[in-house]
Amino acid sequence: MTDTSVRIDGNALRLPGGAAVRFVRTLRLPGTGTHALPPGLGEFPVRRVADYADSVPEAWRARGGVMLPVCLREAMWLSFAGTSEPAALQVGVGKVCAVSGRPWSDRLARSPQNYVVPPRQRWLDGINSGKGTVRQFVAVPLGLGATVEGQVTGEEVWGGVQLQSFALNEGALARWRRAEQERLERRRAELAARPPARTGGYGLARAAAAPAPSGTPTAFSGTPRPVAAMGLGVGGSMRQEIYQDERPLTDWAEQPSGRLFVHLVTPPEWRRITGGAPPPSPVDRAAYTRAGLPWFDYYDQEAQDLEPADPLQSVKPVGDWLGDDHEPWQPPSPHQVKQLGDAPGKPVEDGDW
Numbered sequence: 001m002t003d004t005s006v007r008i009d010g011n012a013l014r015l016p017g018g019a020a021v022r023f024v025r026t027l028r029l030p031g032t033g034t035h036a037l038p039p040g041l042g043e044f045p046v047r048r049v050a051d052y053a054d055s056v057p058e059a060w061r062a063r064g065g066v067m068l069p070v071c072l073r074e075a076m077w078l079s080f081a082g083t084s085e086p087a088a089l090q091v092g093v094g095k096v097c098a099v100s101g102r103p104w105s106d107r108l109a110r111s112p113q114n115y116v117v118p119p120r121q122r123w124l125d126g127i128n129s130g131k132g133t134v135r136q137f138v139a140v141p142l143g144l145g146a147t148v149e150g151q152v153t154g155e156e157v158w159g160g161v162q163l164q165s166f167a168l169n170e171g172a173l174a175r176w177r178r179a180e181q182e183r184l185e186r187r188r189a190e191l192a193a194r195p196p197a198r199t200g201g202y203g204l205a206r207a208a209a210a211p212a213p214s215g216t217p218t219a220f221s222g223t224p225r226p227v228a229a230m231g232l233g234v235g236g237s238m239r240q241e242i243y244q245d246e247r248p249l250t251d252w253a254e255q256p257s258g259r260l261f262v263h264l265v266t267p268p269e270w271r272r273i274t275g276g277a278p279p280p281s282p283v284d285r286a287a288y289t290r291a292g293l294p295w296f297d298y299y300d301q302e303a304q305d306l307e308p309a310d311p312l313q314s315v316k317p318v319g320d321w322l323g324d325d326h327e328p329w330q331p332p333s334p335h336q337v338k339q340l341g342d343a344p345g346k347p348v349e350d351g352d353w
Contacts, residue, residue: 005347006260011043012082013066013348016257017167019089019118020082023068023262025282026125028075029136029236031317036297037125037238038136041282044068044076047274049263050349055273064351065160065261069270069278070139073318075235077125077137080118085168086176088115088245088252091124092162093137093232094149095353098127099242101152101311106256108166110249113306115166117245127234128242129312132305135234138318139264146321147231152311158353159231164259172251230264233318239297241305261353 007014013021023044029035046066053061060067070076078091088108090097095104100114108115116124126134127148140146142156150156168176267278 004256004258004350006258006350007347008046008048008066011046013046013163013260013262014082015087015089015163015165015260017087017165018083018085019087019165020080020084021089021163022079022081023161024077024079025279026075026077027282028073028138029238031236031319034133034237034239037123037240038075038077040077040079042279044070045279046262048346048348052273060263062351063261063263063353064349065263066348067263067265067270067273069267070230070264071267071281072139072141073322074139074282075136076139077123079123080116080121083118085173086120086247087118087168088166089118089121090115090162090164090166090256092164093127094147094153094156094160095158095162096149096152096311097309098124098148098312099306099309101128101309103153104162106164107254108249108252110245112309113245115245116242117247121243123240124242125238125240127312127315128306128309129234129315130237130308132239132241133237134240134242135312135315135317136236136238137232138235139230140233140318140322142229142231144321146233146316146318148233148312148315149231151233151315156229156231159229160264161232161262162259162353163262164256166252166255167257168247168251169253172247230266232264233321234315235317235319244304244306246304260348260350 004016006016009020011022015021023046025041025044027038027041029038046068049056049060049063049065049067056067080089090099090105090108092098092104096102097104097114099116100109100112102109102112102114105114124134126136129135142150142159145151145156147156147159149158167173265273270276270278
C-alpha cells in the first residue's frame with residue numbers, strides 16, 4: 001500500500017513522492033512597483049495540529065494538518081529545496097489555486113495549469129497575477145475581504161494554505177531516473193576533464209540559515225476556544241516566473257500522493273496553543289537594505305513562463321484594505337541584487353477540507 005503520509009523534517013514538510021516545502025519569512029514589498037526577489041529571513045516553525053488537540057479549535061482538529069505562527073501583514077514565500085524527484089504540487093490559498101486562480105481541485109489541469117513542478121520551480125513567492133511576475137503572499141485576518149479567497153470567491157471560509165502533490169507514474173519516473181543518471185555521468189566527465197579551479201569567496205543562497213531543530217513538541221494544556229483565522233492576501237509585485245510543465249499530463253499519477261492543510265496562527269495564539277515562543281517580529285526592510293544585504297533575481301532561459309491567471313490579476317494588495325503602515329520605500333542599490341541560476345517524525349494527519 002502506498003504511503004500517503006506527510007511528515008515534518010525540521011521545519012520542512014515532506015510530501016509523498018519526494019516534494020519538500022518550507023515556509024520562509026521575508027521582507028514585505030511595497031504595493032507599487034515591481035521588485036527583485038526579497039531575501040529569506042529564516043523558516044517558520046511548523047507543528048502538527050494533532051499534537052495540540054486539547055488547545056486548538058475543533059475545526060482545526062477536523063481539518064488536521066499543521067500550523068505555523070505568522071504576524072499580521074507578514075510576508076512569506078514557499079521554498080521547494082530538498083525536493084528529490086519531480087512532483088506536481090498544487091498550492092491553494094483559502095482553497096483558491098495560487099497558479100490558476102480557479103477553485104481548489106483534486107485533479108491536475110493544464111488549461112490553465114493549476115500546479116508547479118519542483119525542483120525546477122525552486123520557489124513560489126506569491127500568486128500568478130502578471131506576465132513574469134507574482135504578487136507577494138501576505139498574511140491577513142479573515143473577515144475583512146482582503147484575502148485572495150475573499151476577493152476571488154466573495155467569501156472567506158477556509159483561510160490558510162493547502163498543499164497537494166502528485167508523483168510521476170512508474171513509466172515517467174523510470175525515464176526521468178535514466179535521464180538524470182546520464183546527466184550526472186556527463187557532469188562528472190566534464191568536471192574530471194577540467195583543470196583544478198581556484199576558489200575563493202562564498203556562494204549566495206536565497207534562504208537564511210535554518211534554525212536549529214526544535215525537537216519533539218510537547219502538547220500544552222489549554223482550553224480550546226475560537227481563534228482569529230488567518231489567510232493570505234497579496235503585497236507588492238516581484239519578478240518571478242511560474243514555469244509551464246513540459247511533460248504531458250499523462251506522465252503524472254491520476255490521484256494525489258499526499259495533501260495537507262496549513263493553518264496560520266497569530267503569535268499570541270501560537271503561544272497559548274503551544275506554550276512556546278513564536279519567532280520575533282520581522283526585520284525592518286529599510287534596515288536590511290541599509291546594511292547592504294542581498295536581494296535576488298532568478299532566470300531559467302530554457303523554461304516557459306505561464307500566462308497570468310485571469311481571476312488573480314484583479315486581486316488588490318492588503319494595503320488597499322488596511323492602509324500602508326510602512327515608511328517610504330528604500331530600494332536596494334544595483335550591486336545588492338544577486339543573479340541566481342541561468343522523512344523522520346510522526347506523519348501529519350489529514351482531515352476534511
